[in-house]
Amino acid sequence: MQTANIKVSSLSQSSNELSKPCVVIIGGTSGIGLALAKKHLALGWQIVVVGSSSEKIQRLNKEQPRISTLQCDITDDNERRQLFEQLEGYKFERLIYCAGWYLNERTSYLNQQDSAYMLAVNLQAFQAIFAWASEQLKINNRHNKTDLNGNDQNPSLVCLSSIAGTINYPYASLYAKCKRAMIVTASAYRLALKPFNINVNCIALGYVDTQTLRDLNHGDASHKPFIMTQAAAVEHIMKAIADNLELAVFPKSMRYLTRALDKTPKRVLNWVMHKRLDK
Numbered sequence: 001m002q003t004a005n006i007k008v009s010s011l012s013q014s015s016n017e018l019s020k021p022c023v024v025i026i027g028g029t030s031g032i033g034l035a036l037a038k039k040h041l042a043l044g045w046q047i048v049v050v051g052s053s054s055e056k057i058q059r060l061n062k063e064q065p066r067i068s069t070l071q072c073d074i075t076d077d078n079e080r081r082q083l084f085e086q087l088e089g090y091k092f093e094r095l096i097y098c099a100g101w102y103l104n105e106r107t108s109y110l111n112q113q114d115s116a117y118m119l120a121v122n123l124q125a126f127q128a129i130f131a132w133a134s135e136q137l138k139i140n141n142r143h144n145k146t147d148l149n150g151n152d153q154n155p156s157l158v159c160l161s162s163i164a165g166t167i168n169y170p171y172a173s174l175y176a177k178c179k180r181a182m183i184v185t186a187s188a189y190r191l192a193l194k195p196f197n198i199n200v201n202c203i204a205l206g207y208v209d210t211q212t213l214r215d216l217n218h219g220d221a222s223h224k225p226f227i228m229t230q231a232a233a234v235e236h237i238m239k240a241i242a243d244n245l246e247l248a249v250f251p252k253s254m255r256y257l258t259r260a261l262d263k264t265p266k267r268v269l270n271w272v273m274h275k276r277l278d279k
């Protein structure tokens with residue numbers, strides 16, 4: 001049996017911290033998740049981020065001591081159980097699932113290990129965490145909340161899908177299929193949690209200029225179509241949450257392109273994707 005490895009850092013909660021709304025960001029130790037963590041911090045939230053890499057966590061603890069960190073491999077059942085126990089101490093109002101694992105483009109078929117990990121991070125851990133978090137939000141938020149202007153301040157579950165998940169075609173990659181399943185799952189949770197006044201928002205992003213995407217492209221991802229900055233992605237995501245959108249697809253240019261592709265006859269689309277992806 002694998003030994004659980006969860007490590008907690010900077011998790012002491014002062015009374016000042018306790019009075020702030022709390023957001024948990026799964027996959028918040030780098031890229032878009034970290035950018036969202038910094039944005040919430042600037043808006044006065046208490047932040048807890050989760051990631052598996054001890055190097056990233058150590059760096060983050062030094063650079064951002066006001067962000068609490070939890071080290072956990074969310075694909076490991078034991079570690080995930082311990083993570084849930086740790087997080088139960090937080091009466092969080094928002095959980096954002098940013099964790100993901102992707103490759104540059106599909107060049108060939110995945111080996112057994114990569115295939116299992118792809119499914120585990122992008123779909124199985126997401127489902128387990130959404131199932132647990134929705135129960136937590138029901139417990140933590142028994143009363144309707146309003147802000148000073150009387151507007152609803154419902155708790156929310158948010159997940160980062162991909163524009164790849166918005167197109168339905170037979171030749172889709174495992175990553176795209178996981179992200180597509182995420183969109184459908186989030187939609188079911190949204191309906192199921194409506195009577196509990198819990199919002200569910202799914203974000204389908206086009207290319208975002210993160211370090212991971214750059215690393216997969218020899219240090220430069222600027223050739224990716226309609227690539228956007230992390231700051232632009234964060235603004236879109238925050239607005240989608242504030243507007244309580246079921247599915248936010250951006251940037252607009254990518255949305256139009258994928259809509260057109262989705263209307264293309266499947267046989268043609270399949271052929272195009274074969275030519276485009278199998279390099």
Ligand SMILES: NC(=O)c1ccc[n+]([C@@H]2O[C@H](COP(=O)([O-])OP(=O)(O)OC[C@H]3O[C@@H](n4cnc5c(N)ncnc54)[C@H](OP(=O)(O)O)[C@@H]3O)[C@@H](O)[C@H]2O)c1
Nearest residue numbers: 027029030031032051052053073074099100207208210212
């Ligand atoms: N960048 C893009 O162009 C783009 C486009 C569409 C959608 N997305 C989606 O946006 C999300 C963030 O992407 P990104 O580019 O910002 O990538 P990133 O910097 O690699 O962020 C991924 C995050 O997930 C965490 N993570 C991965 N595996 C984990 C595991 N087993 N256990 C715990 N945490 C784990 C990583 O932490 P550790 O490394 O510490 O584990 C990291 O915090 C992903 O879901 C991705 O699919 C990105």
